[in-house]
Amino acid sequence: MKEKILDELKKVFYPGKTHSVLEEGIIDDVVVEGNKVVVKIKTKEKNQAVIDMLKRSIPMSLKKVDGVEDVELEIEKVVEEKEKVANIKHVIATTSGKGGVGKSTVSVNTALALAKFGYKVGLLDADIYGPNIPTMMGIEGIPVTLDPDHKDKILPIVKYGIKVLSIGNLVPKDAAIIWRGPLINQAIKQFLEDVSWGELDFLIVDLPPGTGDAQLTLAQETKVTGGIIVITPQNVAMSDAAKANDFFKKLKIPVLGVIENMSYFICPNCGARTDIFDHGGARKFAEQNGLGFLGEIPIDVEVREGGDKGKPIVVANPTSPVAQAFEDVARNIVEKIKALG
Ligand SMILES: Nc1ncnc2c1ncn2[C@@H]1O[C@H](COP(=O)(O)OP(=O)(O)O)[C@@H](O)[C@H]1O
Ligand SMILES: [Mg+2]
Incomplete structure (x- = not known):
């Protein structure tokens, strides 16, 4: 009898999935009492509509089994641990x-x-509008694989010693995706919950520009240690920086600091320095707003080439002044985090 019931449960699809309720792993126990069957279910499912569907579909199927007249479901909702990304x-x-x-x-x-520096690092490209990290990291077109130990999770791609994942590795390259709020939320949620990041000291999340849904979800789903605002010295970028700062403030995410990118230019031939844009604006912005300043990155053709070729300058030319500037920024980030306590 019990075997027949289990066989029948193999035919009941889990709502929204292509496998059965049995394979979903929610069936905790089946108890047969005469002509009554008690199915004990343990689930993390939060969607009540799915639960309601199970309440209909499981009894309906089991009543087809000879000798079964009554089916009772005991549903226990398992609460997921609160710290979603506890290992980061x-x-x-x-x-x-x-x-x-x-x-x-x-x-x-x-x-x-x-x-x-020896830290365990993950890099999450959450910029769903322009995911260019696969190109920059040289992992374009590499498909993600399932985690053999957790079949419901995917493995990040390991490159240059860090773990990387981008929406670009999940959808075709030039797919014109119109992402709307709920989809973005779901994507970010899954990036945090359904990816086997393993133990990490730092997960750097490259958010889309602006102050939209991705930022909101990230703040709601996980404890963000700190935010970094990247700006260029031009004045236009400044009002945008102010917006980013306000947004972090609203979400109660501490700002670790501001980085001025394309800050100045060093002539590769003569070594002379030119402030192509009005250099120093980011530092001023940081001071005016009581924010930390994390450093200045010069504009350098090698940076762009490194990005295009999929070999970033920090690995392509680690002794170059620009790579050193990035290391200074990284050191300052570590310092700021230590200061947060
Ligand atoms: N410091 C720099 N020196 C030279 N080129 C840079 C520098 N920073 C970024 N770039 C180039 O500018 C372009 C935009 O940079 P990207 O990082 O994609 O910007 P965002 O993510 O803000 O849209 C890329 O081609 C990149 O290689
Ligand atoms: Mg980008």
């Missing part, structure tokens, strides 16, 4: 008011610099 010590979010300021470049090279 610090989540750091980088953002900018607008695109094109080098937010991803900074995220990538800072992550690699932290790894060089």
Whole structure:
């Protein structure tokens, strides 16, 4: 009798999935009492509609088994542990008011610099509008794989000693995706919950520019240790920086500091320095707003080339002044985090 019931449960699809309720692993026990069957279910399912469907579909199927007249479901909801990403010590979010300021470049090279210091580092490309981290890290087109130990989770891609995951590795490259709020929320949630990040000292999250849903979800889903604002010296970028700062404030995410990217130019031939844009604006902005200042990154053709070729400057030319500048930024981040306590 019990075997027949289990066979029948193999045919009951889990709502929204392509496998059965049995494979979903929610059936804790089946007890047969005469012509009555008690199915004990343990589930983390939060969606009440799914639970309601199970309440209908399981009894309906089991009543087909000879000798079964009554089916009772005992549903126990298992509460998921609160700290969702407990094995990640610090989540750091980088953002900018607008695109094109080098937010991803900074995220990538800072992550690699932290790894060089010996930290365990993850890099999450949450910029669903312009996921360029696969290109920058040279992992374009590499498909993600399932974690053999946790079949419901995926493994990040390991490159240059850090663990990387981008929406770009999950959807076709030029897919014109119109992401709306709920989808973004779901994507970010899954990036945090359904990825086997393992033990990490730092997870750097490259957020989309602006102050939208991704930022909100991240703040709601996990404890973000601190935010980093990337700006360029031009004045236009400044008002955007103010917006990013306000947003972090609203979400009660401490700002670790501001980085000025494309800050100045050093001539590769003569070594002379030129402030192409009005250099120093980011430091001023930080001072005016009581924020930390994490450093200045010069504009350098090698940075762009490194990004295009999938070999970031911190690994491509580690002794260059720009790589050193990124290491300084990484050191300052560690200091700021230590100061937070
Ligand atoms: N310091 C820099 N020197 C030279 N090129 C840079 C620098 N920072 C970023 N870039 C280039 O500028 C472009 C935009 O940078 P990216 O990191 O993609 O910006 P964002 O993520 O803010 O949109 C890329 O081509 C990148 O290689
Ligand atoms: Mg980017």
